[in-house]
Amino acid sequence: MDKLDTRILSILQKDGAISMSNLSDQVGLSISACHRRVKMLEADGLITNYAARLNRKAIGFEIQVFIEAKLVSQRREDIQAFEAAILDMPEVLECHLISGDFDYLLRVAARNTEDYEKLYRERLSSIPSFAQMKTLLSLSTVKEFRGFHLG
Amino acid sequence: MDKLDTRILSILQKDGAISMSNLSDQVGLSISACHRRVKMLEADGLITNYAARLNRKAIGFEIQVFIEAKLVSQRREDIQAFEAAILDMPEVLECHLISGDFDYLLRVAARNTEDYEKLYRERLSSIPSFAQMKTLLSLSTVKEFRGFHLG
DNA sequence: CAGAATCTTCGGAAAATATACGATGGATAA
DNA sequence: TTATCCATCGTATATTTTCCGAAGATTCTG
Numbered sequence: 245m246d247k248l249d250t251r252i253l254s255i256l257q258k259d260g261a262i263s264m265s266n267l268s269d270q271v272g273l274s275i276s277a278c279h280r281r282v283k284m285l286e287a288d289g290l291i292t293n294y295a296a297r298l299n300r301k302a303i304g305f306e307i308q309v310f311i312e313a314k315l316v317s318q319r320r321e322d323i324q325a326f327e328a329a330i331l332d333m334p335e336v337l338e339c340h341l342i343s344g345d346f347d348y349l350l351r352v353a354a355r356n357t358e359d360y361e362k363l364y365r366e367r368l369s370s371i372p373s374f375a376q377m378k379t380l381l382s383l384s385t386v387k388e389f390r391g392f393h394l395g
Numbered sequence: 396m397d398k399l400d401t402r403i404l405s406i407l408q409k410d411g412a413i414s415m416s417n418l419s420d421q422v423g424l425s426i427s428a429c430h431r432r433v434k435m436l437e438a439d440g441l442i443t444n445y446a447a448r449l450n451r452k453a454i455g456f457e458i459q460v461f462i463e464a465k466l467v468s469q470r471r472e473d474i475q476a477f478e479a480a481i482l483d484m485p486e487v488l489e490c491h492l493i494s495g496d497f498d499y500l501l502r503v504a505a506r507n508t509e510d511y512e513k514l515y516r517e518r519l520s521s522i523p524s525f526a527q528m529k530t531l532l533s534l535s536t537v538k539e540f541r542g543f544h545l546g
Numbered sequence: 547c548a549g550a551a552t553c554t555t556c557g558g559a560a561a562a563t564a565t566a567c568g569a570t571g572g573a574t575a576a
Numbered sequence: 577t578t579a580t581c582c583a584t585c586g587t588a589t590a591t592t593t594t595c596c597g598a599a600g601a602t603t604c605t606g
Contacts, residue, residue: 296407394454
């Protein structure tokens with residue numbers, strides 16, 4: 245991954261729908277050379293996919309919450325049961341196994357507070373291996389993810 | 396935003412580089428009708444942009460960390476100083492103002508532990524309004540963000 | 547039922563993407 | 577040093593996709 249690839253990735257992170265000719269101009273390559281590199285970056289798995297980013301509030305998700313969750317134990321069955329349950333809940337946008345007092349950090353979006361309360365009372369709390377949680381309500385987004393800082 | 400728009404958004408969240416003919420097939424519209432709706436969704440701001448998603452580890456960021464941060468006070472100047480500093484740090488991928496014991500939740504990526512330590516000792520801790528933090532090291536990603544669950 | 551909205555199909559121009567092929571330049575080995 | 581190989585580039589060309597308008601059909605709604 246040289247300077248040119250880095251530059252290509254930086255641009256594509258910000259604008260994945262840019263045309264090849266525009267992209268090639270910006271990195272200083274011919275269209276075909278640029279095209280070849282992009283395909284290479286895709287084939288090598290550096291670019292996993294392209295996606296439309298949506299405006300969370302505009303599509304009706306008023307609430308965003310981070311949840312620190314703790315399990316009843318670190319036994320394999322409990323871990324697997326919890327992770328399977330999480331993977332099966334589309335409202336849980338992401339989930340990370342973490343170090344610290346808690347075991348997992350989740351990110352959840354909900355249309356409103358009722359939906360969120362329902363989710364956490366009826367779905368999260370009812371996972372058998374689930375022991376305890378701490379809710380961090382996102383009051384506002386100071387900085388939104390717009391890609392990694394390369395180079 | 397009707398059923399068709401929802402369907403279009405769902406698909407574009409997963410694959411922002413899909414061709415119009417493929418997309419229109421999947422939603423059951425003609426190419427031009429589908430094209431019109433997509434442009435509308437963009438113009439209305441439901442779709443904010445398109446982006447390439449990168450494989451974090453493949454591009455060399457071994458470390459991902461969540462940080463809960465607390466300020467010395469909730470005075471306006473301290474808040475503004477902190478947020479300005481955060482916005483100026485490209486290693487901080489996102490930052491949310493949150494409810495709870497801490498004031499902010501950050502997500503940070505670093506190439507290795509040394510880079511991370513350097514970042515937090517030299518850059519984060521040195522923000523004047525910064526008082527205290529708790530690091531949640533991401534040990535593994537159980538579920539990755541792949542878009543909101545619509546409909 | 548009438549009007550509004552939205553769809554479909556068709557067509558063509560413009561733009562973008564993909565492919566083929568030859569040229570250049572650096573690295574390696576005789 | 578020179579020949580050869582390999583990676584990467586650029587130009588040119590072929591193919592596909594996008595964009596946008598027009599005209600008529602269909603669906604929804606009051």
